[in-house]
Amino acid sequence: MWQAPPAPVSREWLPVLDMPAPGPQNRWTVLLRVLLLIPQFVVVWVLSVVAFFVTVIGWFGALVLGRLPGFVADYLSAYLPYDTRVTAYLMLTVDRYPPFRFQAPEYPVQVGLRPGELNRLAVLFRIVLVIPASIVQGLVNAGWWLVAVIIWLVVLILGRMPQALYEATTAILRYRMRYLAYLVMLTSAYPKRLFGEEPGSEPEPVSATRPLVLSGAGRGLLVLFLILGVVSWATSSVTASVNSGDNNDNDDYGNPTQRVIAPLVPGPGAVR
Template identity: 60%
Template structure:
């Protein structure tokens, strides 16, 4: 006799934090020229907020370890901090010309971050620092690559009064991955950072209310340039640091004598 079984509901797909930035438009050249200077007050505020966010994240880590999710107060503050930080960096990286407000909530701002804090795997929470290492390396390489060409990007936007679309796409991809890494590290999301090269052009269904980042061939090629330069800069920095360390070790007779006696050297 055939038996009938009730179909199990499909598991809800894991939500990947989303970033929405409007299409590149005209920018005031004087704000582009003075962008770093204009952001000085934001750097101070962001530094203070980062210290508070660290404390809240530590408390939230203990809460998530025991309850399987971030406490509401931690999720609320860290989400606001993530949105604030992303708006500041979007302005710094010349993707928008609107100055970031000194507030967590800004519904009318063109840069929007969508995160959905929810249940967390306790084991993944316990090993969060270890699990985040590969994503941290990728994020570091992307950022180093962007900084390697930031002067050229600034000069292009200053001359044209707008950011060319391929440059916009590559920059937005770097900014979005940075945001996703922070969301994962701060336990605002259980989704591991991914999709460096944008979203599929026809993704069905798209679970976010924000627009997907669909990159052109030119944008992807420029992002590859960022990655290559980032790897080169990271390797060069490591080699230089190693040489400087060896020089200090060789030139300092005290270090030469006592070095082998220091545990862990």
């Protein structure tokens, strides 16, 4: 019996992050990591300001051309790896100081990008489409930074980052990179695979993070970071709501009529 041939499977290409396996780290550089990065923070801030305006230009260009203009793609393709190298060093995944230049083929942290054709409708609504990914990366990053001092102490005492912690941290770092790449239109692929790839998904390992296969402990830490991020967000929201409520109550007692008209007036008073 004749059967139709299977339809070709198109595999979506996602931006890649190549990093070496966790190794020994100099405890002095771990101890002074934030201080050492102060010059880099200044550089990244300046580059990010430029990247913002370049991205705005690129958004208009992508709507017309269906792709980023050449100079926009070139700048953002250089900026994003620079930012990722600095972040990787800050998050204690590597011990080698990031260089002050765009092109750094010898550095152990490498980002692979393929700017290309873009869906104009997806470009038009990019800010809306990216909201779910923004929430995910915001929560998992908040959870990691909530226990950053503990992570710093662990690496300082051991002189290296434990494997499970390294897996979870690089997963966060990779998702953040993919999120930014999608936000600035360097890729049409939506950020995904926060929890890594399944074993055997790649024919041959290219680096310690490609494919990124998380152990049970690594996945557990990633879930913990997500939970901590949610708790941190909920706590800050409740605190802000209570403070706002106290201020509004004081204002209401000063002006009794405000309690009556508040639900009829658009604005913060209407949600009380």
